[in-house]
Amino acid sequence: MESIGAMKTNMPILGSRVLWEKASRWNSMGAELLTTTDRHDVEWCLQPTAEEMCTQLVAQLPALKKRMFPLLLYQTSQKFRDEMNPRFGLLRARQFLMKDLYSFDVSAESASETYETVCSVYDRIFRDILGLETYKVSAQPGVHGGSQSHEYHLRNPLEEDKIQYCSRCHKGKKVEDGPLSCACGDGSSVSTFSTIEVGHTFQLGTKYSQALGAFTPEKSPLEMCCFGIGVTRLLPAIVELLAGREETIRLPPVIAPFSAAVIVSRQLLPNVLTELTLSSLHRHLGGGILLDDRVEDNIGKRIKSLQEIGIPRIVVLGKTTQETMNKVARVEYIAPQKGNELEWENRELSLNEMMQAIG
């Protein structure tokens, strides 16, 4: 985010009815808006999104100079939506963490450029940082208003959404928005499949800036875009997408709870080799190393419980290590196979060999 000059903020969760009526959304959000009334009879909503709040913030800033634009503000905060039917755990909950970014430009042209720039960062987040295959489809702007809009989808069997996607020209569209028109011939390159939406971007135009008085130095309303990533639902969506064959979880390394775990038998717990293994792993890998000292449980059960929470590398100091300690100590190294990451493989390696395998 910093690479595109976006500034981190943290906006209030409660938005007043007065604020939400300025762009006429108090009523148009309908039954999805959770509301509360305070002791002075003022009405508030638990905000599902923050276009109004962020635009008001910008409208209240001291005079901005032209070279300060585009102005990009983002937050990662709890949002609320009174779902008719909350389901699938974190996938469709009434409270969810969302990363939302709002951009403010002095002209429609530069707003389009900003839209492309931020979208390309979102592409990178999904593809390069998380290593996910997302499908970007055009979408209807809906209640948020504005002109252009795109959604990011992941394949998911729960039929929360359905898209048509052309594997040749990479155009896509939600099935509910009508047929996809692409120029790739007979349509054999277009397939339709079940997905879940994990990101949404909008070119909003001046709907909010006009209503809330956020103006350019020349006093015309600012051109806005907004960009959201559904952080909470990303987790179950990724777990589903990358699921291995057995009851194990695979996670992109950046969001794995630990980068490796070391399972140690009761006999080896006080041994210097345990300390050596932990410190070697710590030097080679960031992200924290978990020491599994549940020595009363058997090793197989401990391996399984670590695979169930998405630990990508497991090192066992047990029987093998005990037997080889007086020569060159070997450990069991358990990690997904290179090239076939759905299968785990189990190798007996010396510490040096293991570090080379980690790379």
Added chain:
Amino acid sequence: MESIGAMKTNMPILGSRVLWEKASRWNSMGAELLTTTDRHDVEWCLQPTAEEMCTQLVAQLPALKKRMFPLLLYQTSQKFRDEMNPRFGLLRARQFLMKDLYSFDVSAESASETYETVCSVYDRIFRDILGLETYKVSAQPGVHGGSQSHEYHLRNPLEEDKIQYCSRCHKGKKVEDGPLSCACGDGSSVSTFSTIEVGHTFQLGTKYSQALGAFTPEKSPLEMCCFGIGVTRLLPAIVELLAGREETIRLPPVIAPFSAAVIVSRQLLPNVLTELTLSSLHRHLGGGILLDDRVEDNIGKRIKSLQEIGIPRIVVLGKTTQETMNKVARVEYIAPQKGNELEWENRELSLNEMMQAIG
């Protein structure tokens, strides 16, 4: 927190009326509880604290073994209180960030030990990490229930609270809780002054564990304590407490927005010296270095604006640097005086001398 085995969690903001009625707090919280009703007519509150939620979480965990206790869970999350009179900006707001920790013990004795352990960590956070002089006073447990309770106060002129404190035996009590009795003679060591509460700790006993079914392996209710730090109000309280003589903000280094700022004149912006200064500071200090490139404003104005947001060290590459560039370049180094931190001092130093001054 990790040093005492506390585990980080993140609990929901909304708590159901059913949950809050289990320990009879839905009504006893009174008008301070902000509530909402969802589309299915279920009532929820925007939780001001999370004893119920956390105890329910523990009650739902798979069977816990005795050696897993004490169990310490904490979060830093948004809380809500429908204040009669929200005021003083972040000091008394309806939404605030609170760090809350809940402990679960198998006996009252070990709960007392846990209480002392966590309190000593809180002492360290306030004294060693933030460098603040806090006053720990005994307090009434109030609506939270339980036996023992303490509050952490900072001196503050706004008269939000008032305490009596003995400078000899370090006993203290809130004025509203009646006179302080201490054994230090004629009372000349006791003074009364205006403060603001920034932390609160409680020994809760079994009120919540009994009501929500959180039991020891032997099926007796767990002994609980809870510990809160008001993160949001700490910021204005610290700003007030450490205020210098002029319109500047001083902050403890760990919470300063940047550890240093470099103000560069237009002429020196492209000079390699700017890069050298930034990278030297970056190596010596953590916490981020701010490059102030607002070259159209005069240097004095820029210094003032950085002091106003609590930057603890300011380096100026301007006229002095320009004039000395062909010999040994000197910079202006502006930082609080050693020993009299209310006053800033301004010295002309070479880069090497500046790094030595930073230490």
